[in-house]
Amino acid sequence: MSAAPDGTPGPDVVAAQGGPVRAPFGARLAAAAAAHGPLCVGIDPHASLLAAWGLTDDAAGLRTFALTVLDAVAGRVAAVKPQAAFFERHGAAGVAVLEEVVAAGRQTGTLVVVDAKRGDIGSTMGGYADAFLRDGSPLAGDALTVSPYLGVGSLTPAAQAALATGRGLFALCLTSNPEGRSVQHARSADGVSVAAQVAAWAAGLNAGADPQGSVGLVVGATVGDAAAEAGVDLEAVHGPFLAPGVGAQGAGAAELRAVFGRARGHVLASSSRGVLGAGPDVGALRAAARRAADEAAAALG
Template sequence: MSTFGARLRTAMDTYGPLCVGLDPHPQILTDWGLPVSAAGVRRFGEICVDAFAGQVAVVKPQSAFFEEYGSDGIAALEATLAAFRVAGTLTILDVKRGDIGSTMAGYARAYLRDDAPLAADAITVSPYLGFGSLGPALDLAATTGRGLFVLALTSNPEGASVQHARIGGESVAAAMVSGAAAANAGAGENGILGSVGLVVGATVGSAPRDLGIDLAAANAPILAPGFGAQGAGLDEAREVFGAALPNVLAASSREILAAGPQVASLREAARRTLH
């Protein structure tokens, strides 16, 4: 069984380091001429499968925009994930789960178990009950060859007040990076990434340097929101990621989805994002 980090490196080398965010918020559905309903998000998912499966390294469905329609919306998310799985395109389910003990174990089983209806190749997780609270998800992901992306340095204005805070001389963000590095220890060589990644906004500027964080040393894939409509480009990426730039998976949603619903236009928008 290959690890998520190994599969991700192969996908990035094959298709380029792009993660397309699948965010079917009501305005996108309206712009695409789709109903703002579970039927609309199901059709949205079908169009995205046609457009991006076998074309990009990774897609990242945002669970909230499916969940808001109840069980039918969840069924649409299940169908979208299953279709990308059949096509061989990696999925990161953006759920940002974080809890303790048996509850975290339940979340892990929901998304990281092989036979889970909502199984994804990786999920986003929130570590702010302590990095150790992620233990059940770390353990199950390692068993099933899946991955996690740990929120570390997000670009929302309020994030810095928590993530830059220091405890015992170390920032909270640095502690999260250290936790990922420890989880990835011995993951592999020759450019193979660990399976515990980090979420670091492409617009956080000098924050990693200011906090004394060595992102490259974590051997972690870095999911980087902020490209495209949020303004980040190659210059901003170099400033934020430095030597870790080869490990960065650039996430873009709004700018690409604005080209829909035509499949050819969506593919062209994805192609332009990293060029």
């Protein structure tokens, strides 16, 4: 069994024939948030951040950046979230670094959400599920972000793979970018918004889970009354919410109440720049993550 530096149990609960047996992702996330605070630290090696850290914009700089962030926060926050795009831009060498980061994060017992936002149909979606959610795949963390905009049914291969292996999903639902509104708030002939259809799909998969399901949604912490306007019942989702925008990006207790209401106990605040800007010093990164976790806990309390 892997464990974090403070002794928190890692993701592999029991070794069994055919591979590890895990508690469901939703339960593991709830435990991690209770232990460390409801914070997910993004590992987003923008070219500008690499330069600010005095690192080269190549696979070597990428590796130093990502492993330094892990060294600072692993075992001290609920989750980390490597953004696949910033690794993929360096080609095969960058993807190899992403594989190393996923493995290193999971070895510490810290939950790893791979932010790849994959979405496709049929066998292609099955291929993405195989890459990011299959036991033994070097890209498989504990959860994956997915895009439902080919229809929520297109995500069935990913949902099946995630739930079968104790992993989770975060489907885009209500995002803070202005372009998202035209799609997410659009309504079908029977008057149901696209966002509400995504939320209902997640709720169906999470039914009966304790303390929460493993199929979550990405909901921006700064979207105001978007859930109410789009007819989305967030409380009924009974799953986690990955929420960019908490703390340094402007969302505090009042904003979180407006967005999530009584569902805010399931929110996992996502912070990237607010923590990463403190680097490259490990101590400074660690302190920034602790502040962000405390701010998120206070805002969500």
